[in-house]
Amino acid sequence: MLKIMFIIISLLAASTIVIGKLFIFGRQKPVIVGNYAASVGAILGLYSILAIAMMTQGGYLDKLVMLIFALSPYLIGKIVTYRSIKLFTLMQIILLILSALFVIYCVD
């Protein structure tokens, strides 16, 4: 159950960022952007919680990888700058998808 929830949330987080980047941020009314950004924030928060919860499963390497995935939104947020935002947004989306794939194929 936890595994399925994590996969859904990670893919949902990735897709909301893509949709936000393409159709919402800077394109819609501030109220819509604010509510949408808050939703993405909530999903990212939930993603981290689930990733930490997933650390109860698998071996030591799996736990370490899940910890990195759990912290990735904040690590990326720490190092990203205005100039590198496109690159790091792409990196964040890839990491979210990779984490889902990792749980599907590697975590027992």
Add this chain to the structure above:
Amino acid sequence: MTLDFEFKHEIKSPKAVLLFHGMTGSPFELKKYGQFLHSHGYDVFAYCLPGHGDKVDEIIKTTYSDWLKAAYQDFERLKMNYEQVFLSGLCLGAVLCLAIAEKYPNSVAGIISLSTTLFLDGWRMPWYSFLMPIGLSTILRFYYTYPECEPYGIKNIKTRRIIKKLLEKSDVGMDNFPMTCIYELILLSRVIRKDLKKIHCPILLIHSNEDDLTSKKSAQLVYKQVSSPDKTLIILDNSYHMVLYDNQKDYVYKNALDFLNTHSKSFNTSDFDDKNSDGRAVTC
């Protein structure tokens, strides 16, 4: 368009007041206040902070270090030319005043801190403000700008309409708060809070009980933590965040002037140690 101003007297005054505007604002918001202080014998200076003006693109690239650097430079320049330099700021500007007083504890003649913004916890914050830590610490902060909206920090409806029109023209400040700017303010706030004890110059804090952007907790924290023997906290009961434009602006001006006059007559850095005042807090 430059919004900086310098109000000097023909015969050079020994007393100067350096003003700092608020987050996403400009020196325009301090102009009347500056003119008022100038008319009472002070040379008054206000400069636009890095990234501020009317372009959101610029402020997104700016960090709190840029603001600090500019504030320190402005103060050092004035300190070379004036016997006494007072600081006054609104919102982010008030935080910068505290930063200068922490770095140059023996050089600042006094601080007038208006609507000090160390925490963004005012009543106007949106329902999702509890998610702000996540938004600020992830890539989301580059994509979201918090829109400036009613009541624009002003309780007085007539003044609010004027400010709204000016913001729509967008030539006196920005009509929204980029999250990156809020992020930098919060980082700056953390740095400043650590060293509040270093401040021992006279300080006047004015904050509204109904501040829509930052609650009075910020002013109260500064009031409690600074080492200044001469400190005053005034809580306004009929204004919002922009205390220089709101219902009690005359009262704010009067108290600011009284503070300057009191400390410009007898100011001497060694005097601070002799004063035994425990400070005072008043509500009006």
